[in-house]
Every structure is written in structure tokens, then in C-alpha cells.
Amino acid sequence: MSSPVMDFDEALAAYDPVLGLEVHVELNTASKMFCGCSTAFGAEPNTHTCPVCLGLPGSLPVVNAKAIESAIRIGLALNCTIAGWCRFARKNYFYPDMTKDFQISQYDEPIAFDGYVDLDVDGETFRIEIERAHMEEDAGKLLHLGGSTGRIGDAEYSLLDYNRAGTPLIEIVTKTIHGTGAKAPQVAKAYVSFLRDLMVSLGVSDARMEQASLRCDANVSIMPKGTTTLGLRTETKNVNSLRSVERALHHEIRRQAAVLSSGGSVQQETRHWHEDGEYTTPGRLKSDAEDYRYFPEPDLVPVAPSREWVEELRATLPELPNLRKVRLQGDWGFTDLELQDVVNAGALDVIEATVAAGASPQAARKWWLTELARRANEAGVELAELAITPAQVAQVQGLVDAGTVNDKLARQVIEGVLAGEGSPAEVVVARNLAVVSDSGELAAAVDRAIAANPDAAARIRDGHVQAAGALIGAVMKEMRGQADAAAVRELVLAKLA
Amino acid sequence: MLTPVDGARSRAVNEELTLALTPADVARLGELARVRLTEEELVHLAPQLDVILASVARVTEVAGADVPPTSHALPLTNVFRDDVVTESLPAEAVLAGAPSVEDGRFRVPRILTEDA
Numbered sequence: 001m002s003s004p005v006m007d008f009d010e011a012l013a014a015y016d017p018v019l020g021l022e023v024h025v026e027l028n029t030a031s032k033m034f035c036g037c038s039t040a041f042g043a044e045p046n047t048h049t050c051p052v053c054l055g056l057p058g059s060l061p062v063v064n065a066k067a068i069e070s071a072i073r074i075g076l077a078l079n080c081t082i083a084g085w086c087r088f089a090r091k092n093y094f095y096p097d098m099t100k101d102f103q104i105s106q107y108d109e110p111i112a113f114d115g116y117v118d119l120d121v122d123g124e125t126f127r128i129e130i131e132r133a134h135m136e137e138d139a140g141k142l143l144h145l146g147g148s149t150g151r152i153g154d155a156e157y158s159l160l161d162y163n164r165a166g167t168p169l170i171e172i173v174t175k176t177i178h179g180t181g182a183k184a185p186q187v188a189k190a191y192v193s194f195l196r197d198l199m200v201s202l203g204v205s206d207a208r209m210e211q212a213s214l215r216c217d218a219n220v221s222i223m224p225k226g227t228t229t230l231g232l233r234t235e236t237k238n239v240n241s242l243r244s245v246e247r248a249l250h251h252e253i254r255r256q257a258a259v260l261s262s263g264g265s266v267q268q269e270t271r272h273w274h275e276d277g278e279y280t281t282p283g284r285l286k287s288d289a290e291d292y293r294y295f296p297e298p299d300l301v302p303v304a305p306s307r308e309w310v311e312e313l314r315a316t317l318p319e320l321p322n323l324r325k326v327r328l329q330g331d332w333g334f335t336d337l338e339l340q341d342v343v344n345a346g347a348l349d350v351i352e353a354t355v356a357a358g359a360s361p362q363a364a365r366k367w368w369l370t371e372l373a374r375r376a377n378e379a380g381v382e383l384a385e386l387a388i389t390p391a392q393v394a395q396v397q398g399l400v401d402a403g404t405v406n407d408k409l410a411r412q413v414i415e416g417v418l419a420g421e422g423s424p425a426e427v428v429v430a431r432n433l434a435v436v437s438d439s440g441e442l443a444a445a446v447d448r449a450i451a452a453n454p455d456a457a458a459r460i461r462d463g464h465v466q467a468a469g470a471l472i473g474a475v476m477k478e479m480r481g482q483a484d485a486a487a488v489r490e491l492v493l494a495k496l497a
Numbered sequence: 498m499l500t501p502v503d504g505a506r507s508r509a510v511n512e513e514l515t516l517a518l519t520p521a522d523v524a525r526l527g528e529l530a531r532v533r534l535t536e537e538e539l540v541h542l543a544p545q546l547d548v549i550l551a552s553v554a555r556v557t558e559v560a561g562a563d564v565p566p567t568s569h570a571l572p573l574t575n576v577f578r579d580d581v582v583t584e585s586l587p588a589e590a591v592l593a594g595a596p597s598v599e600d601g602r603f604r605v606p607r608i609l610t611e612d613a
Contacts, residue, residue, distance in 0.1 A: 029580045030580050030581070030582050031580050031581060031582045031583070035583075036578070036581060036582055036583025036584075037582070037583070037585045038582045038585065044588065044601060045588070045600070045601040045602050046588045046591050046592060046601055046602065046603070047585060047587075047588050048585050049585055049586060049591050050583075050585050050586050051586070054586075054591065062576060062577070062578045063576065063577050063578065064577070064578060064580050065577035065578065065579060065580065066579075066580035067580070068577065085574070087568060092529075094531055095608070096603070096605045096608070142608070143602065144607075144608075146607070155607050155608070156607050157604055157605065157606060157607050158604070158605050158606075158607065158608055159599055159600060159602035159603065159604055159605075160602050160603040160604075160605060161601075161602050162591075162603075291529055293529060296568035296569070298568070298569065300576075301569055301571055301573045301574055301575075301576050302568075302569065302574045303574065303575060304574040304575055305575075
């Protein structure tokens with residue numbers, strides 16, 4: 001059930017929120033962290049397991065080199081120090097999502113630590129300090145059955161699929177984030193969004209929140225304004241979309257403010273986010289100090305990346321997504337709002353490619369954010385998945401610039417390309433879409449329009465230039481849209497001057 | 498020879514280790530290990546575990562300040578494998594030892610907590 005909440009503005013007037021974010025990223029290696037089982041999503045249950053990931057006696061884990069590489073590259077991209085020497089550790093716990101009764105993780109020796117990222121949120125820069133990025137293995141998947149609601153509390157039993165057990169994960173933990181004020185939920189969302197873009201640009205993860213290959217646990221506490229003692233925090237889980245990150249924190253700040261202002265105290269606990277109703281419910285109490293009895297994993301020797309290897313990996317880092325945005329905005333001369341629209345539409349890559357193919361940035365933006373966005377939306381696909389390449393979009397604009405087609409005809413050209421009728425030029429020919437440039441044919445059409453609209457013609461002769469609209473419309477109709485409206489206008493005015 | 502700081506540290510370690518393990522400590526360890534122990538067992542085991550701890554503490558005393566804690570006997574680092582998929586076990590073999598199976602999955606009793 002949802003709890004009482006305070007108005008957000010009121011809560012922020014009385015309290016300062018303090019955030020801490022933990023993000024788990026599933027790496028996109030072909031095989032698991034410590035064995036050769038496939039990490040492919042969606043296989044039949046328990047078909048991607050072996051003695052190592054099932055923790056059978058006598059099996060020995062061996063570290064996946066690609067996972068270490070990805071971990072180091074993520075660490076470098078987050079401006080972290082890379083450990084010269086670190087170990088894996090066993091985190092002991094009893095829960096059936098791991099058959100071993102422990103998870104191989106890292107404890108006090110993470111592979112990367114002490115980093116930061118700078119985020120721009122509505123024109124204000126926030127530095128998020130990274131405490132650590134460590135390596136660990138994912139757990140198996142539970143299915144709770146038998147209850148009426150499908151929730152754990154009601155379940156009669158659970159079913160386990162260990163295909164995911166052992167998939168490499170990187171857990172990225174921030175230091176406490178102060179000073180975000182009312183922007184706390186937005187900053188958290190911007191941070192997770194940044195990480196998602198970063199993982200994709202590094203090519204280390206699909207980073208799809210809806211498939212849980214990127215997961216966020218959001219910690220938040222609030223402290224009365226003017227005080228410096230941290231309040232007790234809650235950790236909200238099940239936050240499975242960027243929007244949820246923002247909404248869950250928004251809610252949790254309001255809930256905690258209501259608790260404190262009514263004289264109560266916040267429980268240090270895990271809370272569960274309910275996407276549908278937008279509220280959180282309590283889970284496990286954290287005060288019962290978890291004791292995972294970490295100890296160095298005896299089956300895995302330490303990882304000691306050489307400086308040379310780290311520098312080699314640093315050289316493979318792509319331009320970081322936030323820097324790229326700044327560069328492209330400068331190159332393209334877009335306003336903040338225009339760039340934001342482009343980013344939100346996921347159109348940066350396609351527009352960059354379209355511009356590279358010769359279109360002007362504004363023309364590229366126009367096509368991708370209007371006609372093509374509409375078509376992608378209708379088809380339920382991403383822009384990049386449309387059956388038209390950025391080069392073809394640039395060609396369409398080239399046809400417009402050359403006067404071969406007008407905007408309206410260009411949309412039909414795009415329709416043809418999407419329907420697989422060939423290149424833009426081929427579609428123009430096949431569909432007979434070129435504007436009529438034969439001045440004789442156009443002049444005759446203008447004459448016919450003048451004859452058919454004597455009133456409008458008379459008014460234009462009297463100097464009412466705006467009356468030309470009716471004649472231009474008539475000509476365009478006769479030409480089935482295949483005329484250059486500006487040229488028609490000139491002809492009309494010249495004939496009636 | 499111990500520096501003052503090292504001396505202080507080893508004294509602290511010794512003091513910690515000479516604190517006798519109480520039955521309550523053993524009960525807590527039992528909880529963590531999911532081993533249920535009777536009152537008699539707790540009282541019986543506490544001094545026995547104490548002997549083990551004291552023995553390990555003796556070894557710690559022998560190691561001088563120049564001996565780093567050792568977690569691995571092998572002088573190796575960076576033992577890696579290439580990211581190559583190898584054959585997994587057939588699901589029937591994986592599930593053969595399971596006390597209960599349903600729908601290709603391991604079936605376990607209901608779990609009480611909401612998360613994990």
C-alpha cells in the first residue's frame with residue numbers, strides 16, 4: 001500500500017536529499033564470467049550451465065579476459081584509477097539464485113575506484129563522484145509460483161533457471177551525492193542515462209533497462225535543511241526504466257519527508273518500487289547488519305593489469321557520449337532545445353551520418369524528427385531500423401535542393417524507399433514524381449487557372465497579391481503537386497502584372 | 498624488530514583474539530551458516546572453537562611485519578581464458594540431481610523475503 005507523502009516543493013523547502021546510486025551492468029561477452037557457457041538471452045531454462053556455474057564440487061572458475069577488459073575500459077571512461085592488483089572475493093549468502101551459496105564478487109579491492117562524471121542537467125553541471133566499479137557474477141532467475149498475485153510473499157514455491165548465473169556484471173557505486181536539491185531525481189535520471197549511453201558507446205553492454213541488462217538501485221536519505229548529519233537511507237529496487245529512476249526518487253523523498261515531519265523516523269531498509277501505482281513498499285530491513293563473511297576467492301588468482309595493458313585499453317576508448325553531444329551541437333549550430341529533441345529521439349547517430357553524406361544539419365534534423373520519426377513510430381521500430389539509410393535521406397534532400405522534387409513529393413520519395421522501391425532517384429522515376437519543369441506545360445496550366453478564376457485574376461491585377469494563392473492552388477492541383485510552388489507564383493504574378 | 502606502530506597493532510590483534518568466544522557468538526555463526534545448534538552444543542563448541550582461533554593466532558604471531566597476509570599459495574596473477582563459448586551440460590544432466598523439478602527448472606520451497 002502506498003504511504004502518506006508530502007508535497008515535493010514543501011519537502012524540498014524543509015529537507016536536502018542525499019543520493020547514492022548503484023548501477024549493475026551486464027556485460028555483453030559471449031561466454032560467462034568464469035566458464036564457457038553462453039550468455040545468450042532467452043534460451044531454454046538450464047541449458048547454459050556447467051559444473052562451474054552450478055558450483056559443483058571439483059570445478060574451477062577461470063576469469064574471462066574480455067570481461068576484465070570491459071571492466072577496465074568502463075573504469076577508465078569513468079575517470080577511475082585502475083587497481084594495479086586486486087582479488088575476487090566470495091560473498092556468502094543463502095538464497096537459491098546461486099547454487100554455490102555464494103557469489104563471486106569483489107570486496108575491498110575493486111578493479112576501478114575514485115572516478116567521477118560531470119553531468120549537465122538543465123544548464124547546471126553536477127559532478128558525480130564514483131566510489132568504485134567492481135566485477136561480479138549475475139545470479140540465476142527465480143519464478144515465483146502458486147500464489148494469487150505472483151509476488152514473493154504469496155508464492156507457494158519458486159522455480160529456478162540458472163542460465164543467467166555467472167554472467168559478468170559490473171557494479172558501479174557512487175559516493176554520496178549532495179547539493180542536488182530539487183533536481184535530485186533529475187540528476188539521478190541523467191546519471192543512469194549517461195551510463196546507459198556510455199555502455200553502448202563503449203560496446204560493452206546492451207544496457208537495456210527493460211531487459212535488466214542495466215539495473216539501478218537508488219539510495220536516498222533526507223536531512224533537515226541547515227543540519228549536516230546524514231539521515232537514514234532507503235534503497236529502492238525494481239527501478240527498471242529511466243523514468244522510474246526519477247519517479248521513484250521523487251516519491252521516496254516525499255515519503256521520507258512525510259515520515260520525518262510527522263515525528264517518525266525513516267527505517268533503513270530496502271524498498272520495492274511499484275511502477276504501476278508509483279509508490280514503494282518496504283522489503284528487507286537493513287539494520288539487521290548483513291554479514292556476507294567476505295573472504296578472498298581461493299580458486300581465482302589475483303588480477304594485476306599491467307600499466308601497458310591499461311594504456312592500450314585507454315587508447316580504445318571512443319569519444320564519450322556527453323562530449324560528443326557538445327561537439328555535435330557546436331558543429332551543427334543547434335539550440336539546446338533542438339539538440340535535446342534529437343537526443344530524446346535517439347537520432348544523433350543517424351543525423352550525424354546524414355550530415356556526413358552531404359545534407360545540411362537542419363535538413364537532416366527535419367527529416368529524421370518529423371517524417372521519419374512518424375514512420376518509425378508507426379512501425380514501432382528505432383529510427384536506425386527503418387529501411388532507409390542516412391545516405392538515402394541525404395539524397396532525398398539533394399533532390400529537394402536541386403528542385404527535382406518539393407517537400408511534399410519528397411515524402412512520397414521516402415515512402416517509396418521505405419517500401420523497397422529502390423534509391424530515391426529510382427523512386428522519382430518509377431513513381432513519376434519529378435516536378436514539372438517544362439515551362440510551356442506550366443505556363444499553359446497557369447493560363448487555364450487564370451481563365452477559370454477570373455475574379456481572383458482581377459484582384460491580382462488590382463494589386464491584391466495575396467489572391468495569387470487561389471490560382472497557385474489550382475495550378476498545383478492540376479499538376480498533381482508536381483510543380484514548384486514558388487515558380488508557379490512567379491509565373492502567375494508575371495502574367496497578371 | 499617491531500616499530501611502535503607495528504607493536505601496537507599486534508597487541509590489538511592479540512587482545513581481540515584472546516577474547517573468549519561466547520555461546521552467543523557461536524549461535525550467531527550458526528545462524529549465518531544455517532546450522533541449528535542446541536544450548537548444550539553452543540556451550541560445548543564455544544571453547545573448542547576458541548582453541549582453533551588461538552592456534553591460528555599463534556601462526557599470526559610468528560609472521561613478522563615483513564610477511565604480507567597471503568590468500569593464495571601460487572605466485573600467479575592474470576590467469577585468464579578467451580571469451581569463447583564452450584558446450585554446456587544437457588539440461589537433463591543438470592536437473593538429474595535436483596530434489597524437485599518443474600518445467601525444466603529447479604523447484605524450491607517458497608522464499609519469504611521480498612527481494613534479493
